[in-house]
Amino acid sequence: MGPAGDGPERRGSAVIVGASLSGLMTALALSRAGVDVTMLERVDSFPRTGASLGSVHEGLLERITGRKRSDQDATAYGPSSAPVQTWTAVHRRLRAAVDADPHIELRHSTFVESVGHDTHAAWATTADGEVFRGDVLIGADGHRSVVRRSVSPDKPDATFAGYVLWIGLTDESAIPSRHRWPLDMDILSNRGSYLFGYPLPGRDGAAVPGTRQLGWGWFDASRNELLRTTGCVVGDVVHHSLASADIPETTLRQLAAEAGELWPALWRDAIFDCVDRHAVIGTPIAEYVPDRLVNGRLALVGDAAHVPTPMTGSGFGASLDDAEAIAASIAAGVRGSEVAQGLRTYENKRLGVVQAMVRSGQQFSRAFAGQAA
Ligand SMILES: Cc1cc2nc3c(=O)[nH]c(=O)nc-3n(C[C@H](O)[C@H](O)[C@H](O)COP(=O)(O)OP(=O)(O)OC[C@H]3O[C@@H](n4cnc5c(N)ncnc54)[C@H](O)[C@@H]3O)c2cc1C
Structure with missing residues (x-):
């Protein structure tokens, strides 16, 4: 892909709902295919969390952004060889590429309430009653x-x-400095529990010893009642994450006690530190196997299209593949009747692959959730 701005003649327009990772990647891929993009994002800014992504190597980021890494990027986004990148660093990098693209407009604080389409156009209606129209509308809204x-x-x-x-x-x-710094992701299992621990660059993106960070993710099937009483899960639908301020002190203390029994010293100390600072987030895990990815002029990408358990480690890669597949499928044009054929090509290419991806994770989920039932 060439740099944004010197691509092919403009071929039509797309509205993308959601400007997180898959929305940004889809916007960049569509823009390069000659489609002008308007992105609608409900939030104003993205919080810094412990979320991270494995296997997001430099070649991948250059492919998505169409930009070679500069010295400035190295300072801003950390080492290209990091085995795991923070979600925030990947988002910043994609966002910079979107901001530099004259064919992509990004609107924050824009909550989409409904979408529609007919034979001529697709549109999104916001909570304020504004309507945004395009030749296609793509849901990257998680x-x-x-x-x-x-x-x-x-x-x-x-x-x-x-x-x-x-x-x-x-x-x-x-x-404590006596611990040896991990070089790669640790995947640990003990008495039916699972923990991911990973080294990360520092807050400023640089991997300077003394300023780096450790991230961890701990799978827990024994506290579903708390998720229900706090409204995080209603029926069998995940509504939201459990913010640190809403995690009861007793639960935090129980987690620390269990960590003391289950995990090696480095990860135990990382968990103790987060518990002491009340800096733990609980993300109830959702899954979705799609039956379809498109309807007329509407299409889905990323977690809107398919939700695998993070145990698969494949959500980000699948979102990138969606972005590239949908851009390639509709590159011939989105203005006329050929758009429906283009979107069907996208669905034919991706549906079986993403169904298999989510189902592979469900085997883990059923066994893991089942053992606690
Ligand atoms: C805890 C956790 C750990 C993970 N770890 C990994 C990993 O290690 N490796 C990996 O590959 N993947 C991982 N994933 C998955 C990966 O993060 C996602 O697949 C990937 O980031 C794509 O997400 P997305 O952009 O499709 O959706 P989201 O990140 O959910 O973004 C959706 C966006 O749409 C916006 N939005 C939603 N509704 C509206 C609306 N009505 N109007 C306007 N805007 C709206 C939201 O504000 C948000 O910005 C993990 C996921 C979780 C939850």
Whole structure:
């Protein structure tokens, strides 16, 4: 792909709902295919969490952004060889590429309430009553997608997988210096529990010893009642994460006690630090196997299209493949009747692959959630 701005003649327009990772990647891929993009994002800014992504190597980021890494990027985004990148660093990098693209407009604080389409156009209506029209509309609006309701009205919701992922992020300075710094992701299992621990660059993106960070994610199927009483899970649908302020002190103390029994010293200390600072987030895990990805001029990408358990480690890669596949499928044009054929090509290419991806994770989920039932 060439740099944004010097691509092919403009071939039409797309509205994308959601400007997180898959929305940004889809916007960049569409723009390069000659499609002008308007992105609608409900939030104003994205919080810094412990979330991270494995296997996001430099070549991949250059492919997505169409930009070679500069010295400035190295300072801003950290080492290209990091085995795991923070979600925030990947988002910043994609966002910079979107901001530099004259064919992409990004609107924040824009909550899309509904979407529609007919034979000529597709549109999104916001909570303020504004209507944004395009030749196609793409839902990149995550696991609780509004767009999915119009693409797959008979199967609109991702379902609760039966467990929570506790995640945390610790500064190296909070960890006793006797511990050896890990070079790669640690995947640990003990007495039916699972923990991911991973080294990360520092807050400024640089991997300078003394300023780095440790991230961890701990799968827990034993506290589903708490997820229900706090409204995080209603019926079998995940509504939201459990913010650190809403995790009861007793639960935090229990987690620390269990960590003391289950995990090696480095990860135990990282968890103790997060518990002491009340800096733990509980993410109830959802899953979604799609029956369809498109309807007329509407299409889904990323977690709106398919939600695998993070145990698969494949959500980000699948979102990138969606972005590239949809851009390639509609590159011939989106203005006329050929758009429906283009979107069907996208669905034919991706549906079987993403169904298999989510189902492979469900085997883990059923066994893991089942053992606690
Ligand atoms: C805890 C956790 C750990 C993970 N770890 C990994 C990993 O290690 N490796 C990996 O590959 N993947 C991982 N994933 C998955 C990966 O993060 C996602 O698949 C990937 O980031 C794509 O997400 P997305 O952009 O499709 O959705 P989201 O990140 O959910 O973004 C959706 C966006 O849409 C916006 N939005 C939603 N509704 C509306 C609306 N009505 N109007 C306007 N805007 C709206 C939201 O504000 C948000 O910005 C993990 C996921 C979780 C939850």
